Amino acid sequence: MLICKRLCYKVEEGCDLTGTFSFLKFVVTKYCKVRVELVKGKLALKLCCPNSSLVKEVKARMNLVECLKWARCIPFPGYPTPVKLTYFKEKGLCIGIDERGSPVCLPIRWLERHALIVGSTGSGKSTTAYTIFSELPFPKLLLDWHGEHEWSNVVDCVNLNHLEKLSDIEILDSFASSLNLSDAQYYILMKVLQLLRVQRRSFGIRDIAFYVKSLEETSRWMRESKYALLRKLEMLISRKKCSFTITDLPNSLEGGLVLNLSDYTEYGKRFVANVIISYLFAQAKNNPTKAFIFVEEAHNIIPKGNEISVADKVFMEGRKYGLHLVAITQSPKAMSPNAMKNTALKIVHALREVEDAKYVAESIGYPELWKEFISLEVGEAILSFRKPIRVFISSKKRNSSSPLAQRSTHNKEVSHTPLP
Ligand SMILES: Nc1ncnc2c1ncn2[C@@H]1O[C@H](COP(=O)(O)OP(=O)(O)OP(=O)(O)O)[C@@H](O)[C@H]1O
Ligand SMILES: [Mg+2]
The missing domain is CATH 3.40.50.300 (P-loop containing nucleotide triphosphate hydrolases)
Known part of the structure; x- marks a missing residue:
């Protein structure tokens, strides 16, 4: 048989009830059925637990919250049927209340x-x-x-030393999405990644910059794009370990x-x-x-x-x-x-x-x-x-x-x- 009790409190302004609600939600609901109503500065709990000592324990814990003052349980003015708060598991993630307090x-x-x-x-x-x-x-x-x-x-x-874990397309897309790469810069990076895959087992942002730097400058566009790309890469190299x-x-x-x-x-x-x-x-x-x-x-x-x-x-x-x-x-x-x-x-x-x-x-x-x-x-x-x-x-x-x-x-x- 369940022992049921209704506990009511006045909530003082500025009262932080986060801990209390976590306690009710995560601890008390393991043992008891709990219904919580919070309307216009009043808080009412309906507890139904398998024994009276559990009810007493919850009551004692609630009494420790300084900004909650015991109050008589009377219907809340303007809310003839007090709103029910339902539980996380049934309803999903509860992020607040609507205009009616639900x-x-x-x-x-x-x-x-x-x-x-x-x-x-x-x-x-x-x-x-x-x-x-x-x-x-x-x-x-x-x-x-x-x-x-x-x-x-x-x-x-x-630490971005292990970029080899990503595919070339993923690396290229990450660069392109962050650095507004021109077609030529994209092409240079693609070539560098192909080289790195063959020559290195693992590589990071510094290696990419080093390989770009060592690329042969076969034309003017190549030279310009290479240095523009290097300037962008430099900005990504973190000095932090x-x-x-x-x-x-x-x-x-x-x-x-x-x-x-x-x-x-x-x-x-x-x-x-x-x-x-x-x-x-x-x-x-x-x-x-x-x-x-x-x-x-x-x-x-x-x-x-x-x-x-x-x-x-x-x-x-x-x-x-x-x-x-x-x-x-x-x-x-x-x-x-x-x-x-x-x-x-x-x-x-x-x-x-x-x-x-x-x-x-x-x-x-x-x-x-x-x-x-x-x-x-x-x-x-x-x-x-x-x-x-x-x-x-x-x-x-x-x-x-x-x-x-x-x-x-x-x-x-x-x-x-x-x-x-
Ligand atoms: N749900 C809320 N209840 C009470 N106060 C809130 C709430 N949401 C925000 N605030 C207050 O508003 C301030 C700004 O909130 P927040 O930083 O979440 O805004 P933001 O939209 O992310 O701002 P920014 O665009 O500058 O990042 C917070 O410091 C907090 O004091
Ligand atoms: Mg913000």
Whole structure:
């Protein structure tokens, strides 16, 4: 027989319930049935456990949360039937609440069809991305352009000495996607790779630069293209010693990996991101296993005008090999239209530029929504898979120094919504 008890609390303003909700979600649900309701600063728990000592234990743990004050369980004003929060396993990944306070959850199959998180600067894109990333129970990689995300496993450079693990086409595409190569530069690289394959068992970016340098200059165009290419390659050569190599990647994704790209030059960031996506795509083709790649500032690696970029290929074919992208950008119009076309799930934060708002609204098939996009607040988004829903995203703390505490009162409520 189950012992059931209802526990109610008043939630003080600014109260961080992340730990409490994790405890309820991951620990208590192992033993008891739990129903959580959080409405307008009130929190109600309905617990049904196999014995009374478990109920007492949960009660004692809840009493330790200083910003929760015990309250009598009366129906919440304005909510005659309190909303139910359902659980992660049944509903997918719950990222926030809708206007009625009901949880908004993303079934994993939505994310598998690739996602786009878009919004003007400061609208809450990275926070949303991190909320999804941290909850996702699959191998995952976050390409962190600005080094703003904290995680248990962060690396800040990748050793590119083993490029031989990639096919020539993958290497060439990674260079072409990052360095705007001319046809002549592309040709030179192709020739150099052919030589390296014959003469070296393993090679990296320095070897490629060395081989380009030693090429015979048989004509003027050859000389000019060679030096232009060398200048670009120089920008990719890192002075840092990195112990983490691309071959370490697949195993490191298990518990999630954040790759901090902030120490690289812009070209370097693009190149590393492209090489990594290429490598993981090649691995996925050989051995399909579900994995997710989150790409911050995605317009840099899926740019408009380069519709054969590495990431474009993943958008088009990744799903069948279990590789899924979550692209994050503030410049939707600077991205390849394929990114819009091939991301079934869109999470649209505030777009302050009318042109951007209209472009995104049209792309998702609801042109009239552009006005809503303009007026969204920080942390608010319109989620569109089939039909659009307004969602207040729960924020996960992503950096110890991040000013997540400095939010508007409106967003405070949102951020304390549980991820049930
Ligand atoms: N869901 C949320 N709830 C509460 N506050 C939020 C939420 N999302 C974002 N914020 C606040 O807004 C600030 C900016 O958020 P964030 O860095 O995620 O925006 P961004 O769109 O990624 O910005 P940028 O384009 O500069 O990278 C955060 O520091 C945080 O204080
Ligand atoms: Mg950001």
